Amino acid sequence: MSDRIYGEIDTYPWVTLRVEASNGTQEIRFLVDTGFDGELAIPRALTPLFGTSHDFLEVDFADGDREQSMIVQCRVKWTEGDREVTAMYIDGSNPLLGMELLEDCLVTLEIGSNQREITIEVLQ
Amino acid sequence: MKIIGVSLSNAPVSDNQAKKYSAAISRTGAAPLFVQIATRAKKRYARLSVRNTPGRQSLPPGDPTQQALELYNAQLRSSMEAEHLGQYIAIHPDTQTYAVEQRPGKAFRALRAQQPVGPIIVHNIGLANSGLKARMRGEQPG
Numbered sequence: 192m193s194d195r196i197y198g199e200i201d202t203y204p205w206v207t208l209r210v211e212a213s214n215g216t217q218e219i220r221f222l223v224d225t226g227f228d229g230e231l232a233i234p235r236a237l238t239p240l241f242g243t244s245h246d247f248l249e250v251d252f253a254d255g256d257r258e259q260s261m262i263v264q265c266r267v268k269w270t271e272g273d274r275e276v277t278a279m280y281i282d283g284s285n286p287l288l289g290m291e292l293l294e295d296c297l298v299t300l301e302i303g304s305n306q307r308e309i310t311i312e313v314l315q
Numbered sequence: 316m317k318i319i320g321v322s323l324s325n326a327p328v329s330d331n332q333a334k335k336y337s338a339a340i341s342r343t344g345a346a347p348l349f350v351q352i353a354t355r356a357k358k359r360y361a362r363l364s365v366r367n368t369p370g371r372q373s374l375p376p377g378d379p380t381q382q383a384l385e386l387y388n389a390q391l392r393s394s395m396e397a398e399h400l401g402q403y404i405a406i407h408p409d410t411q412t413y414a415v416e417q418r419p420g421k422a423f424r425a426l427r428a429q430q431p432v433g434p435i436i437v438h439n440i441g442l443a444n445s446g447l448k449a450r451m452r453g454e455q456p457g
Binding site for chain 2: 234264287
């Protein structure tokens with residue numbers, strides 16, 4: 192088991208995680224999004240893998256809008272082993288990894304001309 | 316984990332209320348109650364994420380989200396916004412128990428550990444910024 196997770200950077204940083212969902216296990220490439228305060232956000236296209244639930248996230252916004260997304264549970268292979276997390280369905284096409292999953296982690300971005308890498312390390 | 320408490324009593328629909336509701340539906344020519352409920356449930360499963368703007372169609376009575384929002388707005392909002400602004404509350408409508416945490420996933424798991432069965436609705440305390448909305452709508456990033 193590695194104590195670090197490595198990913199690559201194009202325009203955005205990406206990491207690939209092994210996800211055990213209700214209908215199977217799959218490696219999924221997530222965009223690391225520090226502006227998202229949840230754990231995982233997944234496109235609807237992944238419904239066959241993640242399934243459905245009766246649980247929802249309901250969010251009120253400052254402009255008066257309200258959004259609702261279904262929440263599903265899954266397990267991801269993290270540095271210290273499997274971790275149980277929540278994922279919310281979104282309309283977009285990119286799976287997102289948010290700040291909640293990065294808590295207690297050191298996240299390093301190396302954006303050089305030769306090396307473009309993201310490293311996630313759990314703080315002791 | 317902060318399990319804050321239990322609030323309100325459960326208020327199941329009585330047989331008389333159900334009969335009145337069914338009679339009202341019959342008078343107005345609307346679909347039988349069970350059909351409406353089935354249709355709503357079907358729509359609910361179909362919409363993994365939905366967009367609700369002001370003037371939106373209200374959620375049906377008895378909907379877990381509606382129950383959770385009613386509990387939150389009637390009993391909890393003022394104290395939550397005073398003490399936990401910017402955090403998330405998870406509400407279990409069946410038992411009217413709830414948990415508050417800094418992040419949505421933590422709030423959900425804290426309450427799920429206490430209530431292993433039944434829907435849980437997670438709600439932000441206060442108002443979220445437009446960044447989360449854009450993500451829920453798939454508008455950014457990438």
